[in-house]
Amino acid sequence: MPAKLSVNLxxxxxxxxxxxxxWPDxxxxxxxxxxxxxxxxxVHPRPDQRHIRFSDLPVLRALIDDEFPGAEFNMEGYPGEDFLALCEAIEPDQVTLVPDDPAQATSDHGWDFAAHGDLLRGVVQRLKRKGLRVSLFADGDGEAGAIEKAKATGADRIELYTGPYGGCYDAPEKAEVQLDLLGRTADAAHALGMGVNGGHDLTVTNLPALARRIPYLAEVSIGHGLTADALEFGMAETVRRFRHACGEPV
Known part of the structure; x- marks a missing residue:
């Protein structure tokens, strides 16, 4: 089954x-x-609300509930108390936990599962008591041992940090190396029964190879590249292009 496309706003x-x-709305x-x-x-509601605002969250939750009940709402963020309270209030279908410092421009690394295992176990348990699926941002470095520690937190999925792969847009040989590492990390998670998501700097050009290497990829969350393409092709056509890149008949 092709990976599902979640559009990062x-x-x-x-x-x-x-x-x-x-506007834009x-x-x-x-x-x-x-x-x-x-x-x-x-969405990734950061504490300074520099992009998604807290007031956007109930509006988007209602959009899905009222008009697209088969769709999913994914909230990602660092598991501070304010973010966790937002998740409990909004009840997204999935919470993706990232290890970002609030001042970071964007996510740029996965969790150190050995160092933060105790923190993550408590947070995962708290979110799962609300019936929420939990995904953990993970480096795609091919280290099976790190994924075993991710599994021990009780999380349902990992989200592969695909930034290093996306950064090889002009270096095909380096992209192959990064793709192999991502694939090995995904295989380790899959073997442990965890779902595998992916996100960061994915494009219609590099998605097909990722989807072929990880045929069980559950979901990709894409914002920057998709928004850039939407300036040229419009949102609707861009979504169709990315769905096709995931391997979905369009």
């Missing part, structure tokens, strides 16, 4: 926030993405 929200105006673009066949929406 952060870049659209960041563009909106350049002015004290309500995050809800509107989320709706366009879902109408074009996206399987879900992703």
């Amino acid at each position: 952060n870049a659209i929200a960041m563009l909106r926030n350049r002015r004290d105006l309500p 995050v809800r509107h673009f989320g709706r366009l993405a879902l109408l074009a066949g996206a399987h879900g929406l992703t």
Whole structure:
């Protein structure tokens, strides 16, 4: 089954926030993405609200509940108390936990599962008591031992940090090396019964190879590259292009 596409709306929200105006409308673009066949929406509400605002969360949750009940809402963030309280209030279908410092521009590494195992176990248990699926951001470095520690937290999935792979857009040989590491990490998680998601710097060019190497890839969350393409092709056509790149008949 092809990986499901979740459209990350952060870049659209960041563009909106350049002015004290309500456009581009995050809800509107989320709706366009879902109408074009996206399987879900992703947001990363950071403490400074520099892109997604806390006020966007109930609006997007209602959009899915009222108009697209088969779609999923994925909230990602560092598991501080404020973020966890938001998750408990909004009840997304999936929570993706990332080890970001609040000041970071974007996610750029996975969890150190050995160092943060106790923290993550407690957070995972708390979220699962609310019936939420939990995914952990993981480096795609081929280390099976790290994934065993991720499994021990009780999380349902990992999300492969695909940034190093995406960064090889002009170096095919290096991309092959990164793809192999991602595949080995995914295989370790799959063998342990964990689901595998992916995200960061994925494009219509590099997605097909990733999907072939990891045929059980459950979901990809894509924002920057998808938003850049939407400036050229429009949101609906861009979603169709990314779905096709995932291997989905369009």
